[in-house]
Amino acid sequence: xxxxxxxxxxxxxxxxxxxxxxxxxxxxxxxxxxxxxxxxxxxxxxxxxxxxxxxxxxxxxxxxxxxxxxxxxxxxxxxxxxxxxxxxxxxxxxxxxxxxxxxxxxxxxxxxxxxxxxxxxxxxxxxxxxxxxxxxxxxxxxxxxxxxxxxxxxxxxxxxxxxxxxxxxxxxxxxxxxxxxxxxxxxxxxxxxxxxxxxxxxxxxxxxxxxxxxxxxxxxx
Amino acid sequence: xxxxxxxxxxxxxxxxxxxxxxxxxxxxxxxxxxxxxxxxxxxxxxxxxxxxxxxxxxxxxxxxxxxxxxxxxxxxxxxxxxxxxxxxxxxxxxxxxxxxxxxxxxxxxxxxxxxxxxxxxxxxxxxxxxxxxxxxxxxxxxxxxxxxxxxxxxxxxxxxxxxxxxxxxxxxxxxxxxxxxxxxxxxxxxxxxxxxxxxxxxxxxxxxxxxxxxxxxxxxx
DNA sequence: GCAAAAGTGTTTGAGGTACACCCATGC
DNA sequence: GCATGGGTGTACCTCAAACACTTTTGC
Numbered sequence: 001x002x003x004x005x006x007x008x009x010x011x012x013x014x015x016x017x018x019x020x021x022x023x024x025x026x027x028x029x030x031x032x033x034x035x036x037x038x039x040x041x042x043x044x045x046x047x048x049x050x051x052x053x054x055x056x057x058x059x060x061x062x063x064x065x066x067x068x069x070x071x072x073x074x075x076x077x078x079x080x081x082x083x084x085x086x087x088x089x090x091x092x093x094x095x096x097x098x099x100x101x102x103x104x105x106x107x108x109x110x111x112x113x114x115x116x117x118x119x120x121x122x123x124x125x126x127x128x129x130x131x132x133x134x135x136x137x138x139x140x141x142x143x144x145x146x147x148x149x150x151x152x153x154x155x156x157x158x159x160x161x162x163x164x165x166x167x168x169x170x171x172x173x174x175x176x177x178x179x180x181x182x183x184x185x186x187x188x189x190x191x192x193x194x195x196x197x198x199x200x201x202x203x204x205x206x207x208x209x210x211x212x213x214x215x216x217x218x219x220x221x
Numbered sequence: 222x223x224x225x226x227x228x229x230x231x232x233x234x235x236x237x238x239x240x241x242x243x244x245x246x247x248x249x250x251x252x253x254x255x256x257x258x259x260x261x262x263x264x265x266x267x268x269x270x271x272x273x274x275x276x277x278x279x280x281x282x283x284x285x286x287x288x289x290x291x292x293x294x295x296x297x298x299x300x301x302x303x304x305x306x307x308x309x310x311x312x313x314x315x316x317x318x319x320x321x322x323x324x325x326x327x328x329x330x331x332x333x334x335x336x337x338x339x340x341x342x343x344x345x346x347x348x349x350x351x352x353x354x355x356x357x358x359x360x361x362x363x364x365x366x367x368x369x370x371x372x373x374x375x376x377x378x379x380x381x382x383x384x385x386x387x388x389x390x391x392x393x394x395x396x397x398x399x400x401x402x403x404x405x406x407x408x409x410x411x412x413x414x415x416x417x418x419x420x421x422x423x424x425x426x427x428x429x430x431x432x433x434x435x436x437x438x439x440x441x442x
Numbered sequence: 443g444c445a446a447a448a449g450t451g452t453t454t455g456a457g458g459t460a461c462a463c464c465c466a467t468g469c
Numbered sequence: 470g471c472a473t474g475g476g477t478g479t480a481c482c483t484c485a486a487a488c489a490c491t492t493t494t495g496c
Binding site: 163184205208 | 447451
């Protein structure tokens with residue numbers, strides 16, 4: 001079965017950049033391509049958009065296929081379409097990025113991937129095609145979005161310490177923040193409440209646990 | 222001649238939203254479609270992406286075809302691809318937006334358009350397909366971008382009065398600004414210098430003309 | 443008692459907002 | 470001389486940034 005058109009048509013894919021935080025670093029999920037083109041190179045996971053599938057739906061499908069995740073912050077980064085970005089045929093990709101808490105994330109080498117791994121953003125391998133540029137743009141966008149205090153919550157479990165929350169902000173921004181200023185700002189946002197519980201880890205004072213307040217939770221979709 | 226593929230391929234277009242300021246209002250260029258689908262309806266101008274043409278290049282080409290403009294601020298808004306957005310076949314569009322000074326802008330009904338006109342953003346007609354939603358998103362994005370003081374300069378001639386500059390800010394933001402605060406901010410940006418010339422219009426004190434300083438001009442690309 | 447992370451307030455500077463009057467011109 | 474838009478300065482408030490010590494725990 002073939003599909004014919006009067007004019008040449010490009011193929012359209014979605015690529016999904018999965019951001020997470022692990023070992024106090026911002027990381028992205030990459031796959032090692034098992035097939036040509038770019039066989040053996042690391043790449044952003046993605047796939048073709050179904051002919052009757054919306055772009056967003058295709059992105060959700062890819063996210064779920066690659067990571068098992070059904071709910072996350074998933075937003076469009078933009079379209080990338082240099083004519084030479086794929087040697088087989090003209091492929092235009094629409095990139096999405098997702099924020100997923102590490103413990104919600106499962107992944108494995110799949111049908112078209114030899115391997116799948118998290119890479120720290122500061123320690124990326126050489127990437128297939130223009131994926132390096134796409135990742136760079138995604139990281140910029142993520143940093144911009146951080147002014148929205150709710151964004152990093154996607155990267156944390158439902159209960160977390162202020163130190164954890166600050167750590168997430170820091171590794172996205174790529175710089176240290178002042179503890180007192182940070183807590184003041186979080187407190188004044190009114191989004192968080194103490195659970196009353198504490199977390200003991202190591203030989204030091206235990207940390208209070210926080211959660212998102214019920215009202216704020218609604219805003220997170 | 223036909224082009225055949227093993228899997229169905231969508232068509233890809235670029236749509237270019239041309240923003241300008243006229244009569245103290247933010248306007249966009251729309252065309253009235255001369256052909257089906259959506260014949261007779263107003264739409265954002267656009268066209269198919271050449272199979273060997275980058276997305277940005279296609280956007281520049283469309284901008285030039287529709288308006289004669291070769292230089293402007295032209296940025297990608299994003300991809301829109303609901304499967305039902307065109308009845309002929311699956312069409313995914315990549316929307317760009319451009320800021321063009323009114324006096325650089327020429328347009329006329331073209332090959333596929335019965336008519337072409339500027340519409341105030343606050344007074345849009347019913348639009349074809351999902352173009353209403355695309356425009357709405359473009360306007361939001363433009364407002365965000367306004368924090369960059371250089372952006373509205375694209376909408377003005379090289380010499381302009383402070384009142385004009387303020388007027389552009391106001392109609393993009395959709396609200397009045399305080400004259401003294403506005404001038405203070407512009408002055409402190411260091412981007413502008415008085416030309417020494419004045420403009421006399423009507424029975425009142427003439428306005429000083431300003432231009433972008435040589436050094437700042439470089440930053441605008 | 444000591445190492446290690448949790449927790450807590452105050453001061454300062456920059457930038458945004460509010461606000462009212464005189465100036466130069468055409469008629 | 471009056472109507473019209475051009476042009477100017479000060480006071481206040483908010484928010485971000487800098488900065489150091491005490492608390493609680495495990496060993």
